[in-house]
Amino acid sequence: MKIDIVSIFPSYFDVLELSLLGKAAKNKLVDVSVHDLRDATTDVHKSVDDSPFGGGAGMVMSPEPWGTMLDGLLQEDSWLIVPSPAGQLFTQGLATELSGASHLVFACGRYEGIDQRVIDHYSTTHRVLEVSLGDYVLNGGEVAVLAMIEATVRLLPGFMGNPDSLVEESHEKGLLEYPSYTKPRSWRGLEVPEVLLSGNHEAIRAWREEQSQERTQRVRPDLVED
Ligand code: 6GU
Numbered sequence: 001m002k003i004d005i006v007s008i009f010p011s012y013f014d015v016l017e018l019s020l021l022g023k024a025a026k027n028k029l030v031d032v033s034v035h036d037l038r039d040a041t042t043d044v045h046k047s048v049d050d051s052p053f054g055g056g057a058g059m060v061m062s063p064e065p066w067g068t069m070l071d072g073l074l075q076e077d078s079w080l081i082v083p084s085p086a087g088q089l090f091t092q093g094l095a096t097e098l099s100g101a102s103h104l105v106f107a108c109g110r111y112e113g114i115d116q117r118v119i120d121h122y123s124t125t126h127r128v129l130e131v132s133l134g135d136y137v138l139n140g141g142e143v144a145v146l147a148m149i150e151a152t153v154r155l156l157p158g159f160m161g162n163p164d165s166l167v168e169e170s171h172e173k174g175l176l177e178y179p180s181y182t183k184p185r186s187w188r189g190l191e192v193p194e195v196l197l198s199g200n201h202e203a204i205r206a207w208r209e210e211q212s213q214e215r216t217q218r219v220r221p222d223l224v225e226d
Contacts, residue, residue: 001029001030001031001099001101001102001103001104001153001156002030002031002033002102002103002104003030003031003032003033003103003104003105003106003149004032004033004034004035004073004103004104004105004106005032005033005034005035005105005106005108005145005149006035006036006037006066006069006070006073006105006106006107006108007034007035007036007037007108007140007141007142007145008036008037008038008048008108008110009108009110009140009142010034010035010036012142012143012146013032013034013142013145013146015146016032016146016149020149020150020153020154023159024153024156024159027158027159029153029156029158029159030153030156032149035069035073037061037065037066037069038065039069040065040066040068040069040072041064041065042064047062048061048062048065049061049062049110049111050062052112056112057112058111058112059111059112060111060112060113060114060115061109061110061111061113061114061115062115063114063115063117063118063121066107066114066115066118067118067121070105070107070118070122073105074105074122074125074126075103077101077102077103078103078104078105078126078127079098079101079103079104079105079126079127079128079129080105080107080122080126080127080128080129081098081104081105081106081107081128081129081131081145081148082106082107082109082114082119082128082129082130082131082141083106083107083108083109083130083131083132083133083141083144083145083148084109084113084130084131084132084141085132085135085136085137085138086113086130086132087129087130087131087132088129088130088131088132089131089132089134090131090132090133090134090144090147090148090151091171092151092171092172094129094131095148095151095152095155096155098148098152099152099153099155099156104152106141106145106148106149107141108140108141108142108145109140109141110139110140110141111140131144131148132144133147133148154166173212174223175212175213175215175216175223176212176215176216176219176220176223177212177215178207178208178209178211178212178215179211179215181193181196185197193207195207
């Protein structure tokens with residue numbers, strides 16, 4: 001998978017070297033490039049934003065540098081992902097879908113967002129998704145894109161040492177994961193649930209299923225209703 005990221009703060013993405021992509025890039029699963037939107041500006045001040053038509057607070061990112069940058073990056077099979085608190089919710093299902101793409105281009109907006117015509121224009125030629133991490137506001141898309149990339153790349157075939165660990169985790173079956181325990185059996189007066197020491201695989205499976213159901217019902221009843 002090829003990933004291009006466009007941002008006015010390219011150094012946000014230095015952390016990708018650390019864990020995830022160090023590993024994924026070494027195994028040639030993913031090839032990430034980060035681009036500075038200001039490189040696509042033409043004025044001496046390298047300006048990327050302007051005041052909104054219609055008035056209101058904040059600044060809007062101008063379409064021209066985005067057009068220049070995205071024209072240079074998008075290929076026929078590219079998906080354009082625009083992080084936005086006004087987008088569709090990012091879910092495990094969407095991460096799975098993104099992990100099937102061959103080229104993802106992430107366009108990180110700041111201020112009050114990107115001129116809507118950028119999204120409308122590329123929607124006529126490409127798969128364009130406006131995506132939100134959740135119901136709260138970040139200052140820009142950078143942190144959201146880090147999360148989306150991490151959730152997506154770990155699903156690429158060959159990323160996980162043991163792909164079984166993907167099947168059992170939270171959200172894969174629409175439920176939260178059951179609680180986990182390791183040694184010692186007793187810690188500060190708290191015991192590991194007896195059933196996990198029983199060696200009875202069917203009983204363990206049933207207990208975990210029940211814990212998953214109970215935890216989801218308690219913490220995220222909205223997931224059970226869906
Ligand atoms: Cl994707 N962007 C911004 N700026 N804020 C957010 C978000 C994205 N998702 C949740 N809040």
